[in-house]
Amino acid sequence: MNILQPSKLALLALTFSFTQTVWADILTDLQQALVKLDGSHPVSGVLKVSFSESRGEGKDKKLKTGAIKSTLSESMEGLDIRYSKDVLVQIAEENRLKLADEEVDTPALNGAEILSASSLIPILSSAQKILDAISKGKLRGESKIEYFDQQVRVLDFELPLDSFIDDKKTRGYVNKFKGSYKVLINDQGVPVETRLTYSGKGSAYLFFSMSAESEITSQFKVEGTRLVRINKTVESSSSSTFNDRTYSGSWTLALH
Known part of the structure; x- marks a missing residue:
């Protein structure tokens, strides 16, 4: 028994060391691929955005929707976003409707309000955003799955709370949190899909509590x-002492 024990420990240590080396190699493949894909090649396409947000319950329930289409392009000259004449007419009409009734739903106006440079740049240049996410995360493991008739590797990262909430004071109210970021990569180490999930609970003072969860693919x-x-x-969905919220959204880019 005493003779075999050190051998078992040595085998475990060797297995752990080998696993860590494999993970490090896979992570390096991903990082190198992302660096190579952070270029300035001209790109353009048609972006369609839609979402539905519900707050409250019963007679106090409020629904807000968004639906808009735009043309995006980015090159050495910068970022350009264009709306068709029909979309501009619809936005103008919804602005007039909102002056008469502030509770009216305005899908085109709501959609246009979320299309800022900070939301559009990660669409046309996604490599840096993924690099930023994995730099904060801790690699928990690697696996292989079948993905649209091809084998891909899945890197599973654990993300800290500060990856989602920038404000230090707000983070202090969170009691429980769990964040996961899965990156699916092909044989060249290039991401084909990411899956971000989180859930958390928190409270402030004696009368306010909140829970939230989200899944972003x-x-x-x-x-x-x-x-x-x-x-x-x-x-995504959230529940608090004063309000419940559900949100469902889609962003689709058709490249030219």
Whole structure:
């Protein structure tokens, strides 16, 4: 028994060391692929955004929707977003409706309000955003799965709370939190999909409590020297002392 024990420990240590080396190699493959795909190759496409947000219950329930289409392009000259004449007419009409009734739903106006440079750049240049996420995360493991008739590797990262909440004071109210970021990569180490999930609970003072959970899935395509996000779906919900909220959204980019 005493003779075999050290051998078992040595085998466990060797297995652990080998696993860590494999993970490090896979992570390096991913990082190197992302660096190569952070280029300035011209890219353009048609972006369709839609979402539905519900707050409250019963007669106090409020529904807010968004639906808009725009043309995006980015090159050495910068980022450009264009709306068709029909969309501009619809936005103008919804602005007039809102002056008469502030509770009226305005899908085109709501959609246009979320299309800022900070939300559009990660669509047309996705590599840096993934690099930022994995730099904060802790690699928990690696596996292989079948994905649209091809074998891909899945890197599973644990993400800290500060990856989702920037404000230090707000983080202090969170009692429980769990964040996961899965990156699916092909044989070249290029991401084809990411899956971000989180759930948390918190409280402030003696009368306020809140829980929230979300799942965000994104798919990517290589366009020249860029990694472009061609699809993103969001499903989230939250519940608090004063309000309940559900949200479902979709961002789809058709490349030219």
